[in-house]
Amino acid sequence: MPGAVPVGFVGDGPPFVLGPDETLGGSPAPSPTPTPTPTPTPTPTPTPTPTPTPTPTPTPTPTPTPVADDTTPGADDTLPPATGDDTLPGNLGGIIRGTETNDSLVGSPRVDVISGLGGADTLIGDGSDDELRGDDDDDLLFGNTGQDTLDGGTALDTLYGGKDNDLLSGGSEGDLLFGNNENDTVIGGDGRDTGYGGKGNDSLRGGSADDSLFGDLGEDIVWGDQGNDTLSGGGGDDLLFGNEGGDWLFGNDSKDTIFGGEGDDIVFGGDGDDNIVGESGNDVLWGEFGRDTLSGGDGRDVFVLGTFTAPNPSNASIPLVTTTGGPDIADADLITDYRSGDLIGLSGSLRFEDLVIFQSTDARAGSTIIRNGTTGDFLAVLPGVDSRTLGRANFIAAPTRPGLATPPPSPSPTPVPTPDPSGTPTPTPTPSGTPTPTPTPTPSETPTPTPTPSGTPTPTPSGTPTPTPSVTPTPTPAINQPPIAVNDSVTTVANQTVSFNVLVNDTDADRNILNVSTFTATVNGQLEPVAGGTFRYTPNAGFTGSDSFSYSITDGNGGTAQASVTININSPPRVVVNEGIIVSKSSPVEIISVEELSATDADTPAEQLIYTLTKAPDPAKGFLQRGTSFVNIGDKFSQQDILNNIVKYTLLAPTGSDSFAFTVSDGFSNTPQSSFSITVVDSISDRTGIINDNFSGTALSDYIVGGTGNDTFLGGDGNDIIDGRAGNDSILGQAANDSLLGGTGNDVLSGGDGNDTVDGEDGNDTIDGGFNNDLLFGGDADDSLSAGEGNDTVYAGTGNDVLSGDAGDDSLYGEAGSDIVTGGVGDDTIDSGAGDDIVDGGVGRDLIDGGTGNDSVLGADGDDTVLGDDGNDTQLGGVGNDYLLGEGGSDSLLGEAGNDTLDGGDGGDSLNGGFGNDLVLGGGDNDTLFGAAGDDILGGGFGSDLLTGEAGNDFFYFETPAEGVDIISDFNVSGSDAFLFRSSNFGGFTNSGTSNDFSSIIIRNIGSAGDDIGGQEVILFEAKFDNAQAVNAALKNQKGSGQSGAFFVYLNNTFNKYLLGYDPNVSDDSLPAFDLAVLNSIPTLPGALSTVITASEFKFI
Incomplete structure (x- = not known):
């Protein structure tokens, strides 16, 4: 969720370095700690002959070196310009956004969201679970440590996950992705991508186009998806799916399972x-x-x-x-x-x-x-x-x-640019190629046949009189036969494009070349002619059923024919029930019913919905059967088999839970791989026939099933599963790791000790996780969920819910409905979801996303990050150095205590920094900004904004000359205020005391014989002008006028107020000049201007 914080503002808070001995804020903050060097991924084991695995070009190891462009001198925090190769250290964590040029953005030890925007950017995470977005152009992303999410965006990107379990998405065009250490998910997206899983059990998906995916070490799952892909499992027991297209698949070492797919x-x-x-x-x-x-x-x-x-x-x-x-x-x-x-x-x-x-x-x-x-x-x-x-x-x-x-292609990774100032990310070594197999021998040429010998010559007969020659008849021209067009039928899947050639089965008796001359439009999708009779059809989003069009062909000699094409858009299969089964040690055979596993497809009967086993149960624990036949990897059974109760699991050894994995196909498309759980318990207590039951489990692992009444169940010791079913039930898991399901009704559920999973399901439920790390689901209706102690995860579900994280670092998700969410004590992650929510982060460093709707969010104690998302939100930072980002909508942001960063985002926002040295940015539209107490920086952004610094020595910031005309209500009224400009957008000016001194002049004599403005950067007029263009014309004719830019202040005829402006070329009035701000607080009395504004009030970054 990007913000509009300019590059260079977000560091460790104040001080902001402006030049030698000039800072804004308190004492300097320490420089950020460099990111540690991640562990390199070892070289995958080579595959023996004759597998022709391609040898990728070695990926160069990125080596960090300092970036020297566009940094303002001074110690500690650096405020780089917006053009050139900019470096932004993020010492506090939160939202970091680049510019439209080439940036180097470095995260913090906290959770960061880093967006590169335009330009070839280098984005570097640090020690937490960061989100890196390359956005436009060719970007380089390093996740480093933590469970990171990397999205390359558009263009040719290079992504390194680094340590821990990362999610890498290449986006559009051909990308290069390295999962590196741990269990990563690598998704190529559009374009011809090259992905390496690295260490760990990785999941790789190619997406569209012809991709090259290498699982490397670990037990990997590799999907080619669309296109002619090259998949290599590497070391470990891998699972490979070629999917669509003509693919090359290489299992390499260990026991691999490989499915070629279509093509x-x-x-x-x-x-x-x-x-x-x-x-x-x-x-x-x-x-x-x-x-x-x-x-x-x-x-x-x-x-x-x-x-x-x-x-x-x-x-x-x-x-x-x-x-x-x-x-x-x-x-x-x-x-x-x-x-x-x-x-x-x-x-x-x-x-x-x-x-x-x-x-x-x-x-x-x-x-x-x-x-x-x-x-x-x-x-x-x-x-x-x-x-x-x-x-x-x-x-x-x-x-x-x-x-x-x-x-298979030979992937050539993009050379890695040098990042700054992070440590070296994990390099991915070159996978060893497999030797090329023995080529197919060329068959012997067909021998030339012996010529037939000539026969005995026949003697020449005696001559006869020459007959009268006959007149040669004129040959009758051949009659062109019309072509024959044959109707076609094509099948595709919902939301999937299909290509086909209508001329394949059309013929012409004269062997003329056939071409499509005309065709009609389709109704339920987009039809696009390609070439040579080939069409590309894309069904409308979500449409299933049939579509059609007709076409005409010509043989080029006047012959034509017509035919039609029927396009069947198949509904893809869906797994609608996947509950798993529970097996008792005393009754080891369990039938898998439709209540436990079911798939559906609107246009496919149950007997044609086929399950394919992609991972079998552990043979030491049990086995799966269809009737009397064993079901192993690659074997199949149908949805009808489940309906017929002939799919069953047999438990062999009571040594823990089991599972198997599967996909479902309707003959045209497959579901993603799913896992079916098999839970083993000591005993099953079926209490469905008892109304208003009161029952306690044993000291072992129990499965207790309630009935239609208001039941009371206690699990006792052991890992229990309790399902209350219907009624208003009271369920207590007690000791160990329990799973509680409320069913229908208004239930009270408490996990007790242990790492519990509690699901309220239907009804207005009251849920308490208890001690340790619990997983809670509110389900439907209006629920009350208390996480209890421990690092808990809570999903409220639909309805207007009340969530409390209590003690611990919790993850709280309000989901749909107008929810009340309280983080409690700890560093919490809160996403209140859709609806008009009320959120209190509590004590700790919290990350809060209000989601859509008009939300009210309080960060409370700690250095919090608050994201408004869409809607008219109210955000209060509370105590600590907070980030508040309004994003979409007309928002109200109050920083309160601490050195805060406020960004209104889109919409007409109201922002107040509160106490402390704050950075207040309006973003888009017409905003109202108050600095309040402290030495603040106020930037209106685009639109006509109202800026009030209030108490303290404040800076009024301008990013570009054309972002709008602001009103500054109190310049130099309550402190020593100054203007702050992005140097690269304002003539490259630097601060006084550097290599180019910055100076000003008051113009009392206008004209070529008047006051000399040569070498002056601030030109103060006490005379009146209609607008900035009138000042522009006067500057051109002023004595000493030159080609450099200059700031000017003039008295506007219309407003009778002084205006601050900028002329990028003083001697050329064909280029526009810009009004920047109305200065409401400067008196219009003669001589007053020179006492308020001098060159010392102009600062640059």
């Missing part, structure tokens, strides 16, 4: 026992090393077996030969769905003549077994395949590029 994909398992599913399209599947399971899915697929050679240390002339299989049949790859049309590829030195193909005679009867006759290794097992059907025609040299799959 013609190439998949390499690498080391480990991998599970590879090609899904739709003509795929090429390389299991490589390990006991792999290969499933081609739809399309004509190629399953690759082969050999590998390596140098022999004992005999260099005879290389070592290994295979994709091994000496035991269990070492062979399992090809689960070899069908007619599929092929088996042979790589390396493996030939068809080397193979031994036979039918199994043991328990694997009905399977074809393929062995290497040279080494004796078992290579593959093909269940259900008759070995007599496999001949030479079913084997080919292993291809490396099927169909439309594109070869």
Whole structure:
């Protein structure tokens, strides 16, 4: 949530350094502590031959060096100009915003929100959970320590997450993203992105276009999404999804699970026992090393077996030969769905003549077994395949590029610019490339056929008289046949663009080239012709159903035809119920019902909604079945199977909870991966048949289910689950980590000791988290939630709720409704959500976001950050050095005690700094600003603003000449006030006492023979002028006029008030001059001007 704080203002509060020996505020604050150097990510383990993994260009390690541009001399805090390469240290934390030029913005040890805006910016977080936004142009973002959120914005950005669990989003265009340490989420967005997960269990998504994603170390989940992507799992047991397009997928080390998705994909398992599913399209599947399971899915697929050679240390002339299989049949790859049309590829030195193909005679009867006759290794097992059907025609040299799959790109990371002044961020090393596989041999050329010998020549017959020649008839021209246009049908998914060519099935008997001549518009989406008969269709947002258009084709010779295209926009599947199951140790088999797991799709029946298992239950704990069949990774069951109660889980060992993961498909699109929880308890107490029950659990883990009455349940010791169901229930979790559900009715729930999860669900509930770190949900209606002691997280839900964080560093979310939120003691994060909310941060350094609506927010004690969001808000900083940002709407901001920063944002705002040395900025529109007590800086921003410094030595700040004409009501009335300007926007002027002295002159004699203004920067007129342009013309003709800029003060004929203005070129009146402010407090008596304004009142940053 950006503010309008100019670069250079936000440091450690006052002093603000203006020049040698000139500061505003108290004693200097210490310089910010440099950010520590994050730990580098180690090089990923290389994948063995023959996987053609691309070798990315090494990423240079960014080395911080000092930035020397545009900083004003002086110690401690620096106020850089708005153009050039600016450096902004954020010692207090909060909102830091750059300019439209190249900035270097550095966060603080607290929570920061840093926005680069325009220009090629460098944004550096520090020791907390920061949010970095690159916005426009090519930016460089470093999260460093803390759980950071990095958003590159538009253009080609480079993002480094650093330590801890970070979220990186590239935004639009092609970005370079490095998760670095811990468990990161990396999202490429639009454009051709390159992402590296680094250490930890990372989640990477490519988004649209052709992306390159590398999981690196850890157990990663990598999604290609749209485009022809290159995915590499790296070390660890990884999960890869190619999704749409012709993708290259590399499992690399360990046991990987790989789904090719739509399109013609190439998949390499690498080391480990991998599970590879090609899904739709003509795929090429390389299991490589390990006991792999290969499933081609739809399309004509190629399953690759082969050999590998390596140098022999004992005999260099005879290389070592290994295979994709091994000496035991269990070492062979399992090809689960070899069908007619599929092929088996042979790589390396493996030939068809080397193979031994036979039918199994043991328990694997009905399977074809393929062995290497040279080494004796078992290579593959093909269940259900008759070995007599496999001949030479079913084997080919292993291809490396099927169909439309594109070869993997070699990502070239953008060179990293030098940041300032943060420590070196985590560098990502170059992933090791995998050697290129043996190329497919070129087939022998077809031999030239032997020419047919000439026959015996026939003797020439005797001549005959020449007959009278016949007249040659004129040939009849061929009649052009019209083309034939065939109706088309196309299917896509809601909110997803589809491309298709209508000429694919249209024909012309004369083999003329066909072109689309006309077409009609679609009703429910945007239709765009591309070229050569190809169209691109984007359905309207949220639309499902059918759309259509008609088109005409021409053969170029007068022949035409017409056809129509029907576009079916499919509704995507949704998981609507995912409650998990609870299994008792005494009853280990549990049916999964629709009340626990359910997906829906408006245009797909239940039997066609297919669940695919992407992570199986822990085999040491239990297993999943569909009927009597085991369900493992890659296996499927339907929503109808759940309705038929044939999907079940069996508990094997009571050693803790379990889970499995899945996606749901309707044949056209998939849901994101979801996890289904399996909770194990000692006993289940079903009390649904007892009205107004009173029941206590055991000392073990209980699952207690209430009925329709007003029940009272006590969990006792153990990790309990208590579901009150209907009625006004009273539930107490007591000791251990409990899960409490109120159900319908007005319930009273208390977590007690332990880290509890409490959900009030429906009704006006009263919830108390109790001790330790709890998770509370209010649910629907008007709830009262008290977090209790500990670092708690509270979601109020819908309704007008009352939330209290109590003691601890809490996260409180009011969500929908007009809520009352109190942070209590501790450093809290509060988002009151939509509605007209009342928020009190309490004691501690709080981050408060009022959300939409007309909110009333009090920061209270501590250095708080308050964000208004949309709406007409009232914000009070309370005690401490606070940031108050009104953002959208007409807001009222009061800093109260402390050195505060107030930014009104958009809208006509009223701002009052209160006690202390404050920075008060109006932002957009016409604002009213009061400095109040202390030495304040007041900047109206854009619009015509009213500025009143009140007590203290105040500065009236101007960022640019054209931001509007302000009214300064009390210049030099209650203190020694001065004007403050952004030097780069006002002629590059510097303060008196530096290399260029700043001087002023009073003009009493106007004209070329009058007073000499040469070398003067402030020109004071006691004469009257109509406006700034009249002054501009007078300055051009004044003696000593030159090309430099100058400030001027004149008496305005209309207002009879003195006005402050600026002329960027004194000698050129074709360029406009600018009125900056009306000076209400300066008397219009002769001689009064020179006693109030001199050159010493003009300061620059």
